[in-house]
Amino acid sequence: MSNAASDYSLAELMICANAAIYENDGEVLVTGIGVLPRIAASLAMKTCNTEIMMTDSESWMLAEPNPLGPRPADFVQQNENWMGFARIFENVWSGRRHITGGPTQLDRFGQSNISAIGGTHQQPKVQMLGARGFPGNSISHLNSFLVPAHSTRVFVEGECDFVCTIGYNPERLPRGYSMDDIGLRHIITDLCVMDFGGPDHQVRVVSLHPGITAEQVQENTGFALAWADDVVTTAAPTAEQLSIIAAMDPHNQRSKQLRDNPPGDRS
Amino acid sequence: MKDKTMTATDVVAQLESGMTLGIGGWGPRRKPMALVREILRSDLTDLTVVAYGGPDVGMLCAAGKVKKLIFAFVTLDFIPLEPYFRQARQAGAIDVMEIDEGMMMLGLRAAAMGAPFIPTRVGLGTDVIRFSKDLALIDSPYDDKEWVAMPALKLDAALIHVDRASSRGVCQIKGPDHYMDDSFARAADATYVSCDELVDNSYFADESEARFVFWERAVTTGVVHIPGGAHPSSCNPLYGFDVPHFQEYNASAKDGGFASYADKYINGKSEDEYREAVGGLDAIRALPLPVY
Numbered sequence: 001m002s003n004a005a006s007d008y009s010l011a012e013l014m015i016c017a018n019a020a021i022y023e024n025d026g027e028v029l030v031t032g033i034g035v036l037p038r039i040a041a042s043l044a045m046k047t048c049n050t051e052i053m054m055t056d057s058e059s060w061m062l063a064e065p066n067p068l069g070p071r072p073a074d075f076v077q078q079n080e081n082w083m084g085f086a087r088i089f090e091n092v093w094s095g096r097r098h099i100t101g102g103p104t105q106l107d108r109f110g111q112s113n114i115s116a117i118g119g120t121h122q123q124p125k126v127q128m129l130g131a132r133g134f135p136g137n138s139i140s141h142l143n144s145f146l147v148p149a150h151s152t153r154v155f156v157e158g159e160c161d162f163v164c165t166i167g168y169n170p171e172r173l174p175r176g177y178s179m180d181d182i183g184l185r186h187i188i189t190d191l192c193v194m195d196f197g198g199p200d201h202q203v204r205v206v207s208l209h210p211g212i213t214a215e216q217v218q219e220n221t222g223f224a225l226a227w228a229d230d231v232v233t234t235a236a237p238t239a240e241q242l243s244i245i246a247a248m249d250p251h252n253q254r255s256k257q258l259r260d261n262p263p264g265d266r267s
Numbered sequence: 268m269k270d271k272t273m274t275a276t277d278v279v280a281q282l283e284s285g286m287t288l289g290i291g292g293w294g295p296r297r298k299p300m301a302l303v304r305e306i307l308r309s310d311l312t313d314l315t316v317v318a319y320g321g322p323d324v325g326m327l328c329a330a331g332k333v334k335k336l337i338f339a340f341v342t343l344d345f346i347p348l349e350p351y352f353r354q355a356r357q358a359g360a361i362d363v364m365e366i367d368e369g370m371m372m373l374g375l376r377a378a379a380m381g382a383p384f385i386p387t388r389v390g391l392g393t394d395v396i397r398f399s400k401d402l403a404l405i406d407s408p409y410d411d412k413e414w415v416a417m418p419a420l421k422l423d424a425a426l427i428h429v430d431r432a433s434s435r436g437v438c439q440i441k442g443p444d445h446y447m448d449d450s451f452a453r454a455a456d457a458t459y460v461s462c463d464e465l466v467d468n469s470y471f472a473d474e475s476e477a478r479f480v481f482w483e484r485a486v487t488t489g490v491v492h493i494p495g496g497a498h499p500s501s502c503n504p505l506y507g508f509d510v511p512h513f514q515e516y517n518a519s520a521k522d523g524g525f526a527s528y529a530d531k532y533i534n535g536k537s538e539d540e541y542r543e544a545v546g547g548l549d550a551i552r553a554l555p556l557p558v559y
Contacts, residue, residue, distance in 0.1 A: 057559040059443035070558055084444035085293065089369040093389075111393075115365065116356070121398040123359030128348060130320075130340035135367040136389035166392030174391040174404075176412030182392075 004236040010190060011036060011254040012245055013209060013264035014146065016237045017193050018100055019044040021144055021186045027051040028142070029061075029088075029097040035253045037100040037146050038068065042248040043241060059084045069251040092133065098142035098185070104128060105153075105160040106145060108203060108223035110167035110184040110196055112138075113160035121162070131164045138165030142183040148258055150189035150220050157222035168201035190258060191217050193234055198226025207234040211267030236264065271436045273489045275305040275538065278459045281489070282424055284311050285334075289375070289420070289455055290318040291427035291448035292500060294342045295508045297440070298323045299428035299461050301496035304533050304541065306332060317375075317420050319368065319446065320352065321500060322516065328355035329525035335362040337420065339371055343513050344557070350520030364399045366390070366417075372447050374420035379453030384416040391415060424488075425455035428497045430479075430505060432462035436487030437471055439479045442503040449481040457488040463505055465492040495542050495551040507556040512545060 018040030022030055030052045032041035038057075042065035045052040054062050056077060064078040083091075091097055103112035114134060118125030137143055143165065147154050159169075166172065168179050179201055187194040187203065191212045198204035204226035205217055210233055218225055237245070245254070255261045279302075282288070292298035303323045306314075313334040318324050320341030327333050329351035341352040355361050366374070373385040386405065390396050396404065396415065405416045427448050432438040438460050440448065452458040471477045496502075499509040499516070519528040532544055542548055 085368070085446055086372060086450075089372055092369060093387075115394075119357075120359075121363070121365070121394070124356055127353045127356035129342060130338055131365055131367055131393070131395055132340045133368040135391075135393045135395050136369040138393070139388045139391050163392075163394040163397075169392070172392040174413050176410065177391070 003238040003240065005239050005242055008237045008242060008264040009255065010209070010262045010264050010266075011258050012237050012242060013234060014188050014190065015040045015043060015245055015254065016241050017207070017234050018144070018146055018188045020048060020235070022052060022098060023048040025049060025052070025098050025142065027053065027096070029053045029055070029091050031055070031097065031099040033099065033101045034146065035068065035257050036148070037102070039245055039249050039254060040100065041065070043244055046244050047241065055083050055088070065248060067247065068249050068253050089136070092136050092140050095141045097137070097140070098144065099137055100144045100146050100188075101134065101137070102147070103145055103154065105156050106147065106187065107156050107158065107160050107167070109159070109169035110201070110203065111160050111163045111169060112145065112165045112167075113162050115162040115164050117161050131162070134164035135166070138182070142185050144184075144186040144188070147187060147189040150191040150217070152220060152222040155221040155223065168196065191220065194225070197228070202226040204228055205231055207232045209234045210236070210265035268435065270434045271487060271490045272434045272465070273491055275302055275461070275491050275493065278302055278489055278491060279305045279309045279311065281457065281459070282306070282311055285313045286423040287315040287317065287421065289422040289425040289451040290316060290323045291425065291446065291451045292321065292323070292497075293319040293444070293446040294321040294340070294344050295500045295513065296321070297428050297442060297446070297497050297502050298500035299426045299496065300498060300500055301493040301538050302426045302428075302459065302461050302491070303327065304538070307529065307533050317371070317422060319371065320349065322349070322513070325349040325351035326525070328352055328361060330529070333361050335364065337364040337366065337371070339366055339368040343517070344508075345510065346513060346517050350517050351525055354520060364401055366395055366399065366402075370395070370415075370417050371420070372450055373417040375447060375450035375454040377417065377419035378421040379450060382419060384418050386414040387417050389415060389417070420454060422451065422455035423457070425451040425458045427452060427458065428461045428502065430462065430502060431464040431466045431470070432460055432487070432490045433466055433468040433470065434490060435468050436460070436484035436490055437468060437480055438462065438482065438487055438490075439471070439476065440481060441479050445481045452482045452486045458486055459489045459491065460487055461491045461493045461496040463494055463496060463502055465490070493538055495548050496538075498545060498551050501554070501557065503556050506552050506554040509545065509551070509554055
């Protein structure tokens with residue numbers, strides 16, 4: 001990529017990697033859940049896919065993404081249409097959406113968990129959010145994930161404790177469905193970018209972040225990974241991308257998302 | 268002409284232990300908290316609660332009012348994990364039917380239209396189906412796929428908070444989203460609404476006001492005028508949610524328990540006394556709106 005910046009944070013690298021996945025999605029609602037995915041969605045809408053639709057995370061569709069955090073008193077939100085939660089579900093079920101969510105667990109089938117950990121369903125050891133809209137997202141439209149701390153705690157050895165999203169698990173494939181009906185796309189972590197392009201949709205590493213080794217990625221993953229024929233280094237942000245990121249995140253919330261806010265290049 | 272105004276005590280007198288209650292709002296947003304507090308002061312128990320859960324669910328769980336919860340999430344938004352819901356779940360104290368957010372809307376709509384279920388793809392391949400014994404998979408007469416039959420979520424009563432209402436039961440939600448409150452109201456045998464402002468019916472003569480009425484008055488059973496009645500949840504645009512109050516509530520789960528919170532704000536107190544204890548109506552109405 002031209003004009004690659006030399007000084008950028010890991011958070012900014014992950015934002016750019018996350019934004020790139022939306023390039024060929026066309027006119028879909030993109031929802032980035034959490035700070036880094038939201039900045040990434042905004043960056044994509046302003047660069048690689050200007051057809052993207054986005055909401056204000058409350059009840060309006062926007063022509064221009066809102067910057068994160070408190071905004072100046074004279075800020076005018078650029079609404080396109082009302083988009084309350086009932087209408088969000090209508091959009092979800094139409095399939096015209098791609099989300100990036102943050103799972104607590106993600107297994108070798110691409111099944112994810114944000115609901116509860118350990119114990120039983122009657123009495124979980126740790127109750128989290130609940131399944132929220134994840135089941136509907138996973139069967140209806142494109143789904144990607146951003147994992148801030150790539151570890152075997154997230155990328156679990158077995159199945160997720162509570163499977164919130166359908167994945168490429170032959171035992172759970174509904175009757176009448178093929179694996180190709182399930183739209184899992186990318187996983188962006190603090191170590192690498194992965195997709196589901198391995199044999200039988202196996203999780204596959206496509207790029208390593210600067211200074212990260214293949215061994216590090218595999219050691220921190222609870223299941224065997226596939227590897228792209230030509231694993232590349234994740235593209236560094238451009239100066240233009242960094243400038244848009246700074247405008248979308250004026251309070252620098254991105255600097256607080258990863259422990260110690262590491263630099264993008266760790267070599 | 269019917270006058271549907273009543274008190275919160277009247278509402279709770281219409282409810283019975285063992286009922287299925289739907290509660291409007293979303294997380295910490297526009298919850299009928301004054302009506303919930305009145306339930307907390309009552310001897311109602313063994314409730315089945317259907318809600319996009321926030322402090323309503325947390326408090327009802329903490330007070331031992333809930334037998335079964337039908338939910339997709341319970342959250343305070345800026346405090347992602349509702350402390351008393353967590354405690355109840357981690358103690359195995361409540362039965363649950365955990366579903367997807369959209370499935371809940373479908374279940375309410377099925378109830379509203381008198382259908383036993385609505386077919387959907389949502390839930391396929393997930394543990395929502397594995398753990399919810401009430402969810403059946405069915406064949407379709409029109410294709411060869413399997414479908415989730417989301418059952419009707421019939422409610423004995425719905426509790427909802429709105430910006431303003433008339434004594435006839437015309438209810439207006441002026442905030443950015445009415446969430447699924449219309450579906451809750453239509454899914455219920457009786458719908459009880461608390462309102463921040465009680466207005467004359469002619470208030471809605473203006474089209475721009477009538478557009479924010481999401482169900483017709485025959486759906487409304489009772490209207491309770493409780494200014495600030497959503498506190499500590501928000502009633503945007505009238506007021507935001509009370510961040511310091513929620514922080515205190517959240518902290519009580521670690522230190523003192525729900526009894527300490529309830530003794531300070533709810534037990535033995537009227538709603539007027541509650542309002543004064545949290546700083547008065549002017550303070551509530553001055554709570555800043557959240558920025559998302």
